[in-house]
Amino acid sequence: MGTQKTAPLDVERIREDFPILQRRVNDDQQIVYLDNAATTQTPNQVIDVFGEYYRGYNANVHRGIHHLSQEASIAYEEAHDRLADFIGASGGREEMIFTKNTTESMNLVAYAWGLNELGPGDEVVLTEMEHHASLVTWQQIAKRTGADVRYIRVDETGRLDMNHARELIGEDTQMVSVVHVSNTLGTINPVAELADIAHEHDSFIFVDGAQAVPTRPVDVESIDADFYAFSGHKMAGPTGIGGLYGKKEILEGMEPFLYGGDMIKKVTFEDAKWNDLPWKYEAGTPLIAEGIAMAQAADYLDEIGMENVQEHEEQLAEYAYNRLSEFDDIEIYGPEPGPERGGLVAFNLDSVHAHDLASIMNDSAVAIRAGDHCTQPLHDKLGVAASARASFYIYNTRAEIDILIDAIDDARQLFA
Incomplete structure (x- = not known):
C-alpha cells in the first residue's frame, strides 16, 4: 500500500504531468479545476498506457x-494484483474484480448476493448521506425481495449518529452499506467501527470507497470490510x-x-x-487497457505517497473552509476541518442558486460542481435543493482557492 510520507508535494512539478x-x-483564462470529487484529471503516465x-x-x-x-x-x-495491493487486500487478484465503476460494483453485490439472500423481515442498513449508487440500488433490491431499508441518521454537524447506528443494526440486519467519505x-x-457492529450481528458490510481510495491510504483488511468499491476516474485513472x-x-x-x-469453466447444453x-464476475471481453491504466494510476499515486496525497488535499479543504467561513452569506455543509473531514x-451563497453560481464560476474559468451530487435525500434533509461543491486534488493550489473566492464575490455583486 502507498502510505509512505516524504516532503510536501511539489505541486508545480505534479501539474506538469497533467496536460x-x-x-x-x-x-484565454487558465482553467481552475475544482471538480475532483466528480472526476480527477489524468496524468501523462496513465494516458501513455x-x-x-x-x-x-x-x-x-x-x-x-x-x-x-x-x-x-x-x-x-x-x-488486478496491483489494485488489490493498493487497497491492502492480501488475497490478490482473487479478491479484486474489475467493474465499470463503483456503481456497477454495488449492483454486482446487490444482484449476485442481495437477490438470493434477502427476503421479508431482513434489513439493509444505509446512512442518510449515501450516494444514489448505494441508496437507489439497495432500495430497489429491497422492493424486489421484501426486505426493509433503514437509515442511520446524520446529526447537525454532518457526522453519523453512532448511537443510532447501534440501535438500527441488529439481528435482522443482513447488509450495512456505508460511504467511506461523503461526496x-x-x-x-x-x-x-461500523464493520465491527455489523459483524457482531453476523451482517456483511459494503463500503463505498469512491472518495476514499483516491485520497488517503486504505486498508480493507484493517477495516474488515466484506466488500469495498472504488472507481478509476476518481484516482487519476481512466473512466469506465x-x-x-x-x-x-x-x-x-x-x-x-x-x-x-x-x-x-465448462458449458454443456444443460x-x-x-x-x-475473479473471472467468474468478469463476463465477456473486459476493459483491458483501462484496467492496466488503472494499475498505472495506483503506481503514480504510490510514487507520490498516499499520506502526502491525504495531507495536501485536507490542507486545501481546510484553507477553502476557512476562506468561505469569512463570509456571513455563505453556508457550509459538513464537519469543521479536522480528522473527520x-x-x-x-456550500451555498445566499440568494444565489448553486447552478447560477457554478455558471458564474465558469465565466472565470473555475470548474466546480453544482446540484445534489447524487445525494437528493441528504439535500432534502439539509433543506436545500442543491449546493455548490469545490473539491481538491494533488495538483490544486491555495492560489486557485483564492480565485474561487474572487469568483464568488463576482456572483455576490451580480446578484446584489
Missing part, C-alpha cells in the same frame, strides 16, 4: 495462445473502470452477476460451471 491543466478557456497497449500488444485476454494475447493477459491479471459533506465515516474487493469466501459463495464468455475468481467543501 489538461494547461488549457486556457474563456478569453493506452498508446502502449494499442500499439504494442492489443489482443483479447484469456482467449489465445499467441504472443500478443499472452502479453495482454499477463498485464491485465497483474493489474457532499466531506465526512470521513468510522467504517471500521473500477474495482470491487470482496472477501474470497464470500465471493466464492455468490452467484455471477453477468453470464457469457470467460466467466465459465448447464455451466463458473470460472475461478476530507478534501471537499459543499
Whole structure:
C-alpha cells in the first residue's frame, strides 16, 4: 500500500504531468479545476498506457495462445494484483474484480448476493448521506425481495449518529452499506467501527470507497470490510473502470452477476460451471487497457505517497473552509476541518442558486460542481435543493482557492 510520507508535494512539478491543466478557456483564462470529487484529471503516465497497449500488444485476454494475447493477459491479471495491493487486500487478484465503476460494483453485490439472500423481515442498513449508487440500488433490491431499508441518521454537524447506528443494526440486519467519505459533506465515516457492529450481528458490510481510495491510504483488511468499491476516474485513472474487493469466501459463495464468455469453466447444453475468481464476475471481453491504466494510476499515486496525497488535499479543504467561513452569506455543509473531514467543501451563497453560481464560476474559468451530487435525500434533509461543491486534488493550489473566492464575490455583486 502507498502510505509512505516524504516532503510536501511539489505541486508545480505534479501539474506538469497533467496536460489538461494547461488549457486556457474563456478569453484565454487558465482553467481552475475544482471538480475532483466528480472526476480527477489524468496524468501523462496513465494516458501513455493506452498508446502502449494499442500499439504494442492489443489482443483479447484469456482467449489465445499467441504472443500478443499472452502479453495482454499477463498485464491485465497483474493489474488486478496491483489494485488489490493498493487497497491492502492480501488475497490478490482473487479478491479484486474489475467493474465499470463503483456503481456497477454495488449492483454486482446487490444482484449476485442481495437477490438470493434477502427476503421479508431482513434489513439493509444505509446512512442518510449515501450516494444514489448505494441508496437507489439497495432500495430497489429491497422492493424486489421484501426486505426493509433503514437509515442511520446524520446529526447537525454532518457526522453519523453512532448511537443510532447501534440501535438500527441488529439481528435482522443482513447488509450495512456505508460511504467511506461523503461526496457532499466531506465526512470521513468510522467504517471500521461500523464493520465491527455489523459483524457482531453476523451482517456483511459494503463500503463505498469512491472518495476514499483516491485520497488517503486504505486498508480493507484493517477495516474488515466484506466488500469495498472504488472507481478509476476518481484516482487519476481512466473512466469506465473500477474495482470491487470482496472477501474470497464470500465471493466464492455468490452467484455471477453477468453470464457469457470467460466467466465459465465448462458449458454443456444443460448447464455451466463458473470460472475461478475473479473471472467468474468478469463476463465477456473486459476493459483491458483501462484496467492496466488503472494499475498505472495506483503506481503514480504510490510514487507520490498516499499520506502526502491525504495531507495536501485536507490542507486545501481546510484553507477553502476557512476562506468561505469569512463570509456571513455563505453556508457550509459538513464537519469543521479536522480528522473527520476530507478534501471537499459543499456550500451555498445566499440568494444565489448553486447552478447560477457554478455558471458564474465558469465565466472565470473555475470548474466546480453544482446540484445534489447524487445525494437528493441528504439535500432534502439539509433543506436545500442543491449546493455548490469545490473539491481538491494533488495538483490544486491555495492560489486557485483564492480565485474561487474572487469568483464568488463576482456572483455576490451580480446578484446584489
